[in-house]
Amino acid sequence: MAPPSQHCFNAINGATNNNGAVPAVMVDTSQQKLPCPTLLDADEFRRQGHQVIDFIADYYSRMGDYPVHPSVTPGFLPSQLPDAAPSRPEPDAFGSALRDVRDLILPGITHWQSPRHFAHFPASSSTVGALGEALTAGINVIPFTWTASPAATELEMVVVDWLGKALHLPESLLFAGGGGGALLGTSCEAILCALVAARDRKLAEIGGKKIVDLVVYCSDQTHFAFRKAARIAGIQRDQCREIRTCHANMFALSPTELRAAMQADVDAGLMPLFLCATVGTTQTTAVDPIGELCAVAAPHGVWVHVDAAYAGSALVCPEFRHVIDGVESVDSFSMNAHKWLLANNDCCAMWFKKPCALIAALGTEQEYILRDPAASDVVDYKDWTLTLTRRFRALKVWLVLRCYGVDGLRDHVRSHVRMAEAFENMVKADGRFEVVTDRRFALVCFRLRPQEEFGGEKTANELNRSLLEEVNAVSSGPYMSSANVGGMHVLRCAVGSTLTEERHVEDAWKVVQDRASAILHRMEIVYSVLG
């Protein structure tokens, strides 16, 4: 299927068909100096703003027509652009730039909002989420302290409590219960914040030089974000223990294994510092048993953080609350509302039981930061996160919660879970396939069963690698990703795009079946020739 023609973008006034030639972009055609454009003029903003809104709306309405993943080769874009920015804008530079977004950029992106995007985890979009971002960018405040924008700070405090309640988090993690939270970009940052808070709390007791003795724990399924955070925080590279998981235990972190690992480190004179438990791992949405892990960690004074980047959104449904049983004992918790809760990228929420540990690690004080004399006991979010400059993300989250309501978010999550369940059932109904791990949320991990006549388990991974490649090569087909667990190469079908409907899931399965048939047929021929 070809990408939608440029005619469909009614938004771009004066668009002309350039017959497929490389658009004449960014050529400075004016010889004389153009009048300097008005940089923040209300009327100009209105005119161009309506163009942008129509452009995006047109994009949404044609989303299904794009191949999810573009057929481009590295370097395709620079070769079509000049080497340097123009000195002066061309006439109608904005309209011309929008045409280039349509003709050069959109054909070269991976369409994460496509209803056929089943790769990775979703980048959840909504009308209100996108417009919340637009509003934030328009207002453009920098709420690094309370004084720097009081309403922005206070709205953030309100919405992290609202969100925590909606996700059934314990009150001890909320401002309302003596804890508190913040919004930031990604789980990578949240995990690093928690780790640095834990590290500095420990080092304050034992002395800074002991940093080299600290050990951190995770499973071999934990997202690389944690190992990256541990590196950044200066934990010795060989003191990040990745506890092995197994298929029999559905790739969850074993408390028994964790206990043994911690004891071994203590025996070796090292100091257990931090455990990153995951609710909904990236590969298979495995769920680490939080309560039991906390019980293992407690005697060592280990900080427990829960990374629920993806599955945290599912907690909006009471039927999923059990996956965080024992969460009352954790020190910190984070999830990405941009993954599955309609709050466009980026939007991570994190909560701490004792924010004072965080502030002790990340707090700053300097004369040039204005303070309101009447506001001495306020939250200054610069002391809660890695950065001083930050965005007013609370506005977006507030709009999403308010305009969709907690029930609306539940409906949204449940619709994806239902569709994933339908996909799972289709996989199960085809004897050539197997569902590799129990589906918990809206991700199905599956593969072609090892084919005894074609080498069995020995060729299974190659077979499934080919299958994924062929599925993703169908331009009107679904786009999926893979996992490697327990030595198996498996396909991941993550339902979660806001635009995905049942028919897209059914179509996706048909493409998988079709490609599998073709591959198995080819195998038959090869094996019959080889004898």
Place this chain on the structure above:
Amino acid sequence: MAPPSQHCFNAINGATNNNGAVPAVMVDTSQQKLPCPTLLDADEFRRQGHQVIDFIADYYSRMGDYPVHPSVTPGFLPSQLPDAAPSRPEPDAFGSALRDVRDLILPGITHWQSPRHFAHFPASSSTVGALGEALTAGINVIPFTWTASPAATELEMVVVDWLGKALHLPESLLFAGGGGGALLGTSCEAILCALVAARDRKLAEIGGKKIVDLVVYCSDQTHFAFRKAARIAGIQRDQCREIRTCHANMFALSPTELRAAMQADVDAGLMPLFLCATVGTTQTTAVDPIGELCAVAAPHGVWVHVDAAYAGSALVCPEFRHVIDGVESVDSFSMNAHKWLLANNDCCAMWFKKPCALIAALGTEQEYILRDPAASDVVDYKDWTLTLTRRFRALKVWLVLRCYGVDGLRDHVRSHVRMAEAFENMVKADGRFEVVTDRRFALVCFRLRPQEEFGGEKTANELNRSLLEEVNAVSSGPYMSSANVGGMHVLRCAVGSTLTEERHVEDAWKVVQDRASAILHRMEIVYSVLG
């Protein structure tokens, strides 16, 4: 001056005057379940999107009417909001939410876009910058690898080179010259990236346990972001050397002092690792002499990073190029395009001479990250920054460069420099005041001279503290911040809001003069009574 009445926001259809009462917000009035709203419907997006555009345009057109800083006390907002998110959206929830943004949020924020905002450094807004953010949020891709959105990665590579050229950076920092760069949120992140790259390069030579021997350097004027980064990266807290600066040297870092500090550390068995030099310090826009500092750092193999968060934007003008003389020798460089280059918050650009050191520190590899077999030698930006999830900021920067042109950005910077110069001249023309440090860019640091008859230098700081408080308390007046340098409390007038015109600068000065006259008059009375 009162904030603008709600009547001025024509954007909000059906807005009614609620006579100043607390708006009836977020009350779930529906007893029966409302139909689930369409979450990403093109028509709904169009309808609500146009409302948002008009809302923002109305806000811009009334910006000058708001007091820059709100008169609110901590807790004002939560007291007006429910304790939890609504279960179901109220009818016309979006319109109702926009009314609350107008009536509850806007009166409680600090209006960074006000033409009378002279505090901190600017949060530079433009029509194109804001709409670039809107477009990014609408398209909502996550370009963490090339494959995850090829055009997003390639456009980022293009624009960091475009921007680097526009700022007269040496080719060795650009992709075109074997270096390369990335866009991220803030300078805090850029500095941390550079520090971690430097640290891990060093530790790879000397062994990870030596982390406790590493020492980092800055001046007492360096932004706290650097000390925060050093803490996060696990540098011992007492091994961050803040070299003292002095007024005679305009608060620039002295190469002689740096040399002595490094030698002292080497003599003590420690290892100099990293220097953070600043071009345009936060307090007074001091400029550290990069070339000379690099010469001091080189024999120790110290990584030199230049933080040009604010003044980096000025480099678009050739007349400022000299402030980075010697930059060819640095290892990395960063600036915030959201501060003064019309690319709305957030947008930091960083460049590295040897990106391989960065990738060695921050690179990740995991099976579930999809790769295009045909794209083995591409930039995967997840390996360049702290986080894996990231935003498509390149679109905004590309639009800004293209729609305003390098000449347009120069005009923009120069207009602020001219206005700051005008303010400086007004200060100099009033004998009661003094300009404390040479103005280099668009920040004027000034104070009321010590008044001999009222205690001289002993009372000068108190006098100027009162002056700032009184100036900022004038609701139709300017909003400024302060610095504390060389024992002096000084006022900072940072010209940089996109909407600021000459008249706003003149009016600001009149308010300062007026408040100064009133304070000095009160002092006269007090001193005459006291004899």
